[in-house]
Amino acid sequence: KYLKLVAGLCSFGLIVVVIINYTVNPGNIYPPLLISDSHNKPSPKDIVEQLVQSDHGVIIQNDIWNERDIKRALALHPTTVQCAVIGSSHVMQIRSAGQERSLPNNCPSLINLGVSGASLEDYLALSETILRNERPPRVIVFGIDPWSLNFNRDPRWVRYKQDFFNMKSKLEGEYHGDNASSSLGLLRNLINREYLQRSVQLILSERKLSIENAPEFDHRVGLDDPVLLPDGSLIYSGKHIRNALALEVSGIHDFRIRGSRWVTEKAVELFTRLVKYLQQQKFKIIFVLVPYHPAVWDITEQSAVTAMKVVESKVHEIARSTGVQVVGSYNPSNIGCTADEFFDAVHGKTICLTKLERASVSYRSSKE
Numbered sequence: 001k002y003l004k005l006v007a008g009l010c011s012f013g014l015i016v017v018v019i020i021n022y023t024v025n026p027g028n029i030y031p032p033l034l035i036s037d038s039h040n041k042p043s044p045k046d047i048v049e050q051l052v053q054s055d056h057g058v059i060i061q062n063d064i065w066n067e068r069d070i071k072r073a074l075a076l077h078p079t080t081v082q083c084a085v086i087g088s089s090h091v092m093q094i095r096s097a098g099q100e101r102s103l104p105n106n107c108p109s110l111i112n113l114g115v116s117g118a119s120l121e122d123y124l125a126l127s128e129t130i131l132r133n134e135r136p137p138r139v140i141v142f143g144i145d146p147w148s149l150n151f152n153r154d155p156r157w158v159r160y161k162q163d164f165f166n167m168k169s170k171l172e173g174e175y176h177g178d179n180a181s182s183s184l185g186l187l188r189n190l191i192n193r194e195y196l197q198r199s200v201q202l203i204l205s206e207r208k209l210s211i212e213n214a215p216e217f218d219h220r221v222g223l224d225d226p227v228l229l230p231d232g233s234l235i236y237s238g239k240h241i242r243n244a245l246a247l248e249v250s251g252i253h254d255f256r257i258r259g260s261r262w263v264t265e266k267a268v269e270l271f272t273r274l275v276k277y278l279q280q281q282k283f284k285i286i287f288v289l290v291p292y293h294p295a296v297w298d299i300t301e302q303s304a305v306t307a308m309k310v311v312e313s314k315v316h317e318i319a320r321s322t323g324v325q326v327v328g329s330y331n332p333s334n335i336g337c338t339a340d341e342f343f344d345a346v347h348g349k350t351i352c353l354t355k356l357e358r359a360s361v362s363y364r365s366s367k368e
Helices: 002-024 035-039 045-055 067-076 122-129 154-172 179-190 193-204 237-247 265-280 292-298 303-324
Strands: 083-086 109-113 137-145 284-289 323-328 360-362
Touching: 002 193, 002 323, 067 122, 067 154, 083 360, 122 137, 122 154, 122 265, 154 303, 265 303, 265 323, 284 303, 292 303, 303 323
Parallel strands: 083 109, 083 137, 137 284, 284 323
Antiparallel strands: 323 360
């Protein structure tokens, strides 16, 4: 009876978690239960129209829009800027607005398409979207992370899985429809603790469906909520910025760096095909490596440091074979970033990212 009771309570708890995550849906991953829910807030296209026309960016509150929807709409928006930056939260601070410009020599103007936890699948999906833009940027910057040369390192890419499969079919010459792994990722997310925390936070907050233009403000201080600047780059909330001042960093535990397989050759092959395909479509490609905190590198025996060394070497190998420029380095000492120029172990501040071009290598294609 005791075991049955425990099993029943556990099952009931899981059902409650699933119901909360599906109905609250803080990341807007699942279709709404009520059709009216999808009509009560601006569309991603509306948000992007307001964003690019704003003077200081927009405030998006309460985390009720899927950031991949917004960045996908931004990737489709016709533009005159030179670069599109694709990558994870590590590149979200890269910007061309204001005085602290991240890639002034390579990207005097840009749109930032960075999304949380971006993986190889995101690279393909957003590249496919850019190709559909009637007036796209002609330079694509890939921010490559230590987990990028692998598959399925983050399930959130399934938000635009059809774009991924469409691009994959172009690269491999055959159609790849939906697969079980993408659907399984959505199911697993229903019992994800982080997603549950976001659901509870959203329940306790006041839902504001309108998009507010940000006032003029000091980017170093921030506002109460995060702000997307007109180029799509991110300014963290004031609280997040203040917390970074008291942060102590030592080692790192990153779930995306698993075991000892930091590079999968099939993933490298697919990514290389993507780069070559985009080059054939007359796009210039740049790889960017964003540094980790110096304290992470002080613990040389941890797997994260080994992974960064292996992946950085592989990135240069790919760049050499495709004639791509590599900007930046995972090692902060290579570009001069100091400990006070980081928000945490893995996210550099804008002042650090302005130094990325100090480490820059341009390769000629091995075929030339």
